[in-house]
Amino acid sequence: MERVVPAKGLYASDAPIRIGVSSCLLGEQVRFDGGHKRSDFLTETLGGFVEFVAVCPEIEIGLGTPRESIRLIRGADDADTIRLVGNKSGLDHTDKMNAYAARRTAALGREDLSGYVLKKDSPSCGMERVRVYAPSGMATRDGAGLFASALMRRYPSLPIEEEGRLNDPHLRENFVERVFAYRRLRSFFSSRWTLGGLVQFHTVHKLVLMAHSPKAYSELGRFVANAKRLERDKVRDDYELMFMDALKKLATTARHTNVMQHMLGYLREHLDKTARGEMVELIDDYRRGLVPLIVSITLFRHFVREFDVAYLREQVYLEPHPKELMLRNHV
Structure with a gap:
């Protein structure tokens, strides 16, 4: 695959x-x-x-x-x-x-x-x-x-x-996710970045941020929207601090569930009634602790590829760190 x-x-x-x-x-x-x-x-x-x-x-x-x-x-x-x-x-x-x-x-x-x-x-x-x-x-x-x-x-x-x-599997996954996120962020700001690029960076991390802190996602969104009024160095420094502080908050089962329900909305027109029902049941199995996060994420990634859903395809949430680390197999 x-x-x-x-x-x-x-x-x-x-x-x-x-x-x-x-x-x-x-x-x-x-x-x-x-x-x-x-x-x-x-x-x-x-x-x-x-x-x-x-x-x-x-x-x-x-x-x-x-x-x-x-x-x-x-x-x-x-x-x-x-x-x-x-x-x-x-x-x-x-x-x-x-x-x-x-x-x-x-x-x-x-x-x-x-x-x-x-x-x-x-x-x-x-x-x-x-x-x-x-x-x-x-x-x-x-x-x-x-x-x-x-x-x-x-x-x-x-x-x-x-x-x-x-x-602790949750702290381990959180740390490694932050390491790779920090690397992406620093790579972005080390380039000839633009405010438009920052909007894109923020957008592709939307679901990641929602899993950690919906409040922080909204606050960062307002910050990016008003960034043109600020000096570039302040934009870079403040966004970095706010972004990384948001990721320090552990993603919870409830917030992961909400994110997956949000993603399911982008797939509804592509899935028949049976497939939608299976996805709903799988998300609920995760919520109840019956399966790890990787199970539903793997199926989401399959549907994103099959139907080429652009918005979801670009979301870092689907693969925030190398799958070979198997960190989502235990959370």
């Missing part, structure tokens, strides 16, 4: 998609105990479609391996002050790590990254829920690694996720 190639191809680039990653997740033996935390999903699955840029902040500030473990400690006089110190020695690495993080995150801007995967729980790389110790020794899980914090501040629209959260 011929592969559907939606309009996302208009924004493709010959350069590989590049993703930053904590080195230990690729199997590099850089952890404090001399070990690693190799991720099969990253190395065996996603690695076939992207290039990784490996980073280990602790090694890169000069800490050896094996080494003393480090932890985040809250200041005794100022609860907002977080220090990065040796677990036993109390040696303070805060200033060195903060200076390194500023330099390294700036340098990563030249790596053309489309995403980043961080090591969970790490006092340097953890994205959230990292242990922060009070002077008394009690810990709360409300911190973020110093390097991870600098990365998220510098690149607010970059898809960033922790490897532990990628074990």
